[in-house]
Amino acid sequence: AQSVTQPDIHITVSEGASLELRCNYSYGATPYLFWYVQSPGQGLQLLLKYFSGDTLVQGIKGFEAEFKRSQSSFNLRKPSVHWSDAAEYFCAVGAKEYGNKLVFGAGTILRVKS
Amino acid sequence: EAQVTQNPRYLITVTGKKLTVTCSQNMNHEYMSWYRQDPGLGLRQIYYSMNVEVTDKGDVPEGYKVSRKEKRNFPLILESPSPNQTSLYFCASSLSPAGVFNEQFFGPGTRLTVL
Numbered sequence: 001a002q003s004v005t006q007p008d009i010h011i012t013v014s015e016g017a018s019l020e021l022r023c024n025y026s027y028g029a030t031p032y033l034f035w036y037v038q039s040p041g042q043g044l045q046l047l048l049k050y051f052s053g054d055t056l057v058q059g060i061k062g063f064e065a066e067f068k069r070s071q072s073s074f075n076l077r078k079p080s081v082h083w084s085d086a087a088e089y090f091c092a093v094g095a096k097e098y099g100n101k102l103v104f105g106a107g108t109i110l111r112v113k114s
Numbered sequence: 115e116a117q118v119t120q121n122p123r124y125l126i127t128v129t130g131k132k133l134t135v136t137c138s139q140n141m142n143h144e145y146m147s148w149y150r151q152d153p154g155l156g157l158r159q160i161y162y163s164m165n166v167e168v169t170d171k172g173d174v175p176e177g178y179k180v181s182r183k184e185k186r187n188f189p190l191i192l193e194s195p196s197p198n199q200t201s202l203y204f205c206a207s208s209l210s211p212a213g214v215f216n217e218q219f220f221g222p223g224t225r226l227t228v229l
Contacts, residue, residue, distance in 0.1 A: 009154075032215045043118075043204060043220030044157075051215070090156055094214040100145070100164060101172055102214040104156035 002027050004093050006105035013081050014113050021076040021108050023091030033074040034092040034102075035065055044090065050074065061085070086112045116141045118221035120205050126227045127195055135190045135224050137205030145208040146188040147172070147218065148180065150201040157204065163188055164211040195228040202226075 003026040013019050025031055032051050036044040048059025055067040065076045074091060091105040118139045127133055139146065147162035149172075159172030163182040177199055179191040188207075192199060202225050206218040 004156075006156075043222050044206075044218075045220070046217045049217065092157075096215075100162055100170065100212060100214045101159055102147075102218070103173070104149075104158070106154055106156040 002093060002095060002098050002101075002103045004091055004103050004105040006089075006091055006108050008108045009106070010109045010111065012111040012113060015083050016080050019076075019078045019081045019085070019110070021089050021091075021110070023074045023076065023105060024072055025074065025091075025093045026072065027093065027095050027097075029095050029097050032094040033065075033067060034094075035059065035063070035074075035076050036090045036092060036104075037061075038088045038090065038107075040087070047076070047089075081110075081112055083112045083114060086110055116219075118205055118207055118219050120203075120221040120224050122224060123222065124225050126229065128229050129196055130194050133192050133195060133226075135192075135203060135205075135226070137188045137190065137221060138186050139188075139205075139207040139219070140186065141207060141209070141219065142185065143207035143209050143219070144185070144211040145214075145216075145218075146182065147206045147208075147214075148178070148188070148190050149204045149206065150174065150199075151204060151223075152201050160190070160203075162214075195226075197228050200226060200228050 005024045035047040094102045148160040149157040161180040163169045205221040208218045
């Protein structure tokens with residue numbers, strides 16, 4: 001069965017520091033990979049997605065993510081965090097072999113300290 | 115404004131009292147889905163629909179029903195709610211019938227408490 005692991009429940013970084021949020025997945029085939037962000041009291045917003053091609057993908061708000069097939073990972077990065085980036089981040093994975101289902105990780109809460 | 119709307123936003127009810135949470139999108143999207151969000155578990159898919167009159171189970175469908183009679187609406191029905199259905203519920207839609215492989219647009223959420 002497909003599964004998505006986000007090892008870090010909480011991460012705290014200083015404003016201006018770099019950020020990396022980890023995501024590992026368990027699939028037998030080529031996955032469709034997403035990162036969503038949820039600001040407090042809001043719905044989810046897509047940051048970026050990977051389907052194929054260049055393994056480094058750029059998203060909105062200065063985020064990027066790198067797909068590493070050998071490590072089954074899709075980590076999210078940002079070179080310089082802003083206080084407005086404080087939110088919960090979800091990695092999600094789908095695969096055609098598993099139908100039209102999207103599996104989310106448990107989420108990582110990002111806190112930004114000034 | 116393109117959006118997914120859900121009603122109600124907050125609901126407190128009692129065990130066994132049937133309820134419906136409505137979801138509507140104005141983007142002419144083919145795909146719609148319901149998720150529940152619980153602390154430490156992320157979002158789990160309840161049901162999804164690839165088109166009118168086409169629905170299918172997600173990972174946690176027990177205790178829920180859905181219908182898709184019109185493209186824009188996808189209500190979530192709890193025939194006999196139980197306390198373990200206390201959760202935050204999100205409706206989402208996507209342009210393509212293979213919606214899970216495209217960007218999904220999420221509603222603002224419905225916080226349900228079952229006493």
